[in-house]
Amino acid sequence: MLTRILVQHRTAALASAALALTSTLVAAAPAQAAPRIGVTNDRGTSVADDGQATTFTLRGSGFQSIRGGFGGVYVAFGWVRDPSGGGWRPSEGGITGRDYRYVPDSESGSNAGYLRFVSFPGSSTEAEAQAVMSADGSFTVDLTVPGPTFGAVDRDGNAVAVDCRKVTCGVLTFGAHGVKNARNETFTPVRFGEVYADEAATPAEEEHGQETGSTDGGGQTTDGTTAAPSGGSTTAPTAPTRRGRPKVTAERETAVAGQALAFTGSGFAPGEQVLALLDDGVVALGPLVAGTSGEVAGVMALPADLSVGTHQLRLVGAASGARPSERFPVRAGTVVAVEPEPTIAPDEPDVAALAFVGASGLALLASLVLLVVRLRRRGRRTPVAATTTGATA
Structure with missing residues (x-):
């Protein structure tokens, strides 16, 4: 009886350990550094x-x-x-x-x-x-x-x-x-x-052939201030230097009513604020800030009820006064059925790794079951032999 109790306790302990080990292996996922x-x-x-x-x-x-x-x-x-x-x-x-x-x-x-x-x-x-x-x-x-x-x-x-x-x-x-x-x-x-900041004045200085602190005939200094000429009057500051002839280009593939029109512009003064207008102000966008080469880029939402046909996109430079424009065709929008977007789980486990761990756990569990069966058989044979010996005596 004592032997049977010991065998049962040992079997239960081994089974619990196997299940705990299997659960730990399955739950453990390889750690990944945060992006x-x-x-x-x-x-x-x-x-x-x-x-x-x-x-x-x-x-x-x-x-x-x-x-x-x-x-x-x-x-x-x-x-x-x-x-x-x-x-x-x-x-x-x-x-x-x-x-x-x-x-x-x-x-x-x-x-x-x-x-x-x-x-x-x-x-x-x-x-x-x-x-x-x-x-x-x-x-x-x-x-x-x-x-x-x-x-x-x-x-x-x-x-x-x-x-x-x-x-x-x-x-x-x-x-x-x-x-x-x-x-x-x-x-x-x-x-x-x-x-x-240390490069901001270089283009203007090179173009006008000025030296730091000097003035031109109109009294404009290279440090941005205005010098008064001998007559006592002052001259207006010169307009910012533009890079080439201003122009605007609409991305015609995106010219669809109800969608966003992408466009680019060039030839503005570096850092200049630029406004974008559709037709006579049906849609306005800005201000956009011109880059180092006088370029701008933007996207404008076209109204869903915008008429099909030719429309005009115009850019307006706030400092230079440049107003390039382009005429382009607008197509009718179409309704497209949208399929559900696929989703990748935040911590999707490695399927192959889980399969290997699961198989290992099952193999371990099977080995423990065989061990339990053998221990039970051994426990049963021992009392029978003792009873037979006592009867003979």
Whole structure:
């Protein structure tokens, strides 16, 4: 009887240990470092210039890399609601235009540099990307920040201006091509300040052939002040220097009623504020801030009831007075059924690893069952032999 009790206790202990070991192995998942983005400009800092465009080199690490997976990661500059929280994330219900906004750009490989696409290795979309993620989840890509203000579109399709001097802006990463992946969603704040202040006066000085502190015939000094001529009158400051003839180009593939029209402009003064107008002010967008080469880029929401046919897009330079325009055709919008977006779980386990662990646990459990059976048989044979011996005596 005592032997049988000991065997049962030993069996129960071994079975409990096996189940605990199996549960631990299945629950344990390989740890992964949190994704992060390193932001560096050509001066070695993470500050964006508050007067002109700044190009950053971004180095990503710790992202989830899915070999042959569809899509990848979008990298953009913009604003998110509640930067310290996660409510802006697409995987948590965040919606573009409402919970996060970013500088618009085309998704082509040769876009303006405001939006970057990093594809998964071996993906069918790899040819469209500016960079390919490595197997360990790292990548390097350049991103241009146009300045402290940019134009975007809200959830209702209305044009809105984002001022990063009043709200927190930074670098966003999120799943590309509609794939929501919480493990690849990040927001890295970027601060604005003086980065290229020492280069601001160089173009004007070279063009006018002036030396620091000198004046031209009209009394304009190189440090931005106006000198009074001998007659006592003053002359108006000269207009900012423009880069080439101003022009505007509408992305005609996006010229669809009810959708967002992408456009670019050039030939404005560096740092100049530029307004965009459709027809006679049916839609207005701005101010946009011209970059170091006098370029601007934006996206304008076209009304759903906009008539089909030819329309005019005009840009207006606030300082230079430049007013380039272009006429382009607008097509009728179509209603397209939207399929549910695929979702990748935040901590999706490795199926092969789980299968191996499960099989190992079952094998261990089977071995313990065989051991229990043998111990029970041995326990049963021992009392029978003792009874037989006592009867003989």
